[in-house]
Amino acid sequence: MPSEIQLPRLGWSMEEGRFLGWLVRPGERVAAGQPLFTVEGDKATQDVEASASGRLVPAPDAPAEGETVAVGRVLGWLLADGEAAPTPANPGTPIAPAEPARADATAPVPPSLASPAAPISPVHAFPASPRARRAARARGVDLASLSPSGTAGRIRERDVLAATPAPRAHPQSRARTDWREEPLSPARRTIAARLSHGHPRPVPVTLNLRCDASRLVALRMAFKVRAATDPAEPAPTLNDILVHLVGIALGQHPVLTASWAGDHLRFPRVIHVGFAVDTPDGLRVPVLRDVCNTPLKELAAQARAMAGAARSGRLAPADTEGACFTVTNLGALGIESFTPVVNPPESAILGVGAVVREAVPLEDGGFAALDRMTLSLTFDHRVLDGAPAARFLQSLRSLIEHPPVQPPPSPSHP
Template identity: 30%
Template sequence: MAKEIIMPKFGFTQEESEIMEWLHSEGDSVEKGDPIAVVSTDKISMEVEAPETGTLSGIRYQIGEIVPVTEIIAYILQPGERLPEIKGIEKLSKIESPKVKKDQILITPIAKKLADENSLDIDAIKGTGPQGKITKTDVENSLALQRNFEPGKERATPAARKIGREKQIDLSKVSGSGPKGRIQAEDMKQQRSKRIDEKSVGKTIKTSIPMIGMRRTIAQNMKHSWNDAPHMTLQINIPMDELEILREELNSAKQSTAEKISLTALITKAVAVVIRRSPIINSQYTEKEIKILDQINIGIATALEDGLIVPVVHHADKKDIKQISDEIKDLSLRSKEGKLEPIDLTNATFTISNLGMYGIDSFMAIINPPQSAILAVGKMTKFFVPAENNLPMIQKIISFTLSADHRVMDGAQAAKFLSDLKEIILDPKGLID
């Protein structure tokens, strides 16, 4: 019987993967264990291996398609074997692998079925049912909206079309606010004023970046966070001189850069220690409760060429400064090579984002859900400040900005965290025990 190749599940919460590349074509002979496809989860690329030796056949998804985990993506055939009838298999696989319900997205069964059949991303659908439940009509509307983009087949009222003709607005570029995405006259008027804005700054599209993979994940997470979590931001300037002295002491004996303790490592350690005193910072918001977490896992936001990943230092409060520094270096190296494993990227409970190396003085970061807070670190700058005798002295100062979810905590709690952080950075001996 034809051997099914299924989309593997790499992580606990992973629901789908995108086909990035087929390493073999249909008809190729493959050996058991050969990598046959590259797939991408939200964060990293993985290889799918041949489950058996034979001929690769019946590829069911093309590059760029997003496939739910455990879904059959292709088959391995032995000589004389035939592909199973796709229809039957589809039904079977549906029964065997009911897809995991997305977090907090309510959807009726018929709507879910319809969305699945049309590979529609339910994240992007706005539910109109009770508690925002996505109904069949919502899915249908969403599908109609997609169809709206068929050039020349846009759904539009005669009034909208008239404006389009007169003002030379391409209907395919307008998103409709009417039923099933129908373009109304008002939409055209808005589009027109938008277009005038664009014209005035000479804006034209140079290239288009498809919203897939990591870009899509970032977009969704940030949108959810920004829409759902009321962000409050608090800023504090902390003199870093004492921490710098400590770092020099720690590094004085070390020769190579590889061994040296980084400032990021020290800040990570300081944050982990301070979180122990303010457990509310290390929590997750849900509709029913705030979960204060036991583990302190610090994510370090890391820029990539075309996106952003957040490798995690697990149990940062329990590790010494050397361990943390080594771990961050290792994660950073592997992230640049694309060799991070799912475990490296999961279960962060708090995130640090440092843009100091770009010369940024201070900034406000968006909380990475389901976390409750994120710390934005600016660059170290020398300032003249009045010393005790009121004469100027130089201090190296970093501006720290905490974004915290106001549903979870209040200003005073966030302030306490920052003032504790300042205290430990001013007197950092406690960081080396």
């Protein structure tokens, strides 16, 4: 009798998996126990062994390599000599469900009762109307970050608009619609679902890292000296230089720019970075455009103009749109480290602490006085894990400690 090959359930919560390919050529004979195909589940990638001996005949509608399919899907058969593949192929004999008693899966589970072993809840806590979904897609708003305001408990278009009140008239803000979408891997989906259980919103985690800011401070000083002699060359602020370096680091770690879109990740094609400005009316976050490709001098000019506009209340709404990452700096106020709050739909924000001169032990047993500062990165754990976030911070530290910025020429003395 033909032996069915089905996509196995590798873990109790696995509903689908990604078929990564056969390990045996179609038509070839395999022995029971021989690795037959590879599947990526929500936790791991695994080679699946043949459950019987026979000749491999993939199903006519077998998934392509890389395709995500439901658990239980018939992938093919192992046939004894003289046997023919049965038809039709799918659906196969049911594989037992993950939880036998799931008849009332739609019934709400009180959050207090939710344990790590409980079934994964939907990513969205609230349903959204089709129109709201479209608006959220267009504006890059994460529906999971919204609450419904109507009587039906459904997120409506107006709820999405309220989350992004500014009209988009500024031509530069067109960059926001320019996204690349990336499907979630089963693993990412599972992680996100687990993390957001009872938290259908960003799952913030903050990492702190101290770095040596001596060269940064020296660089800044060199710019200031030059500015003193040449008013046409105003000095970039420490923050300007940091944003410039952040742009480089983001280019190396684009996952920090991704945003959560429910069933996929969304990557901007151009990296715009917001920077927090304290104004008499409260916090404003103007956005610097295309930081990876904008020279430091221009970036500084942009930032100067925008900070000025922000402080005088003249910031255009479009100037605050389109960022995929934010830098906030409380160093001027003496704060050494803090927990910045992610600005949805962004997934990460960098907090910059004060530059503090402190004694640092040297390898030879002595101490040196160094200018140090603390970087605090808050990121959405649904989008990325701790290690990649840490690697981003390491890259940034390395950029800060060895800034790839040409210092201005020393002023010439007559």
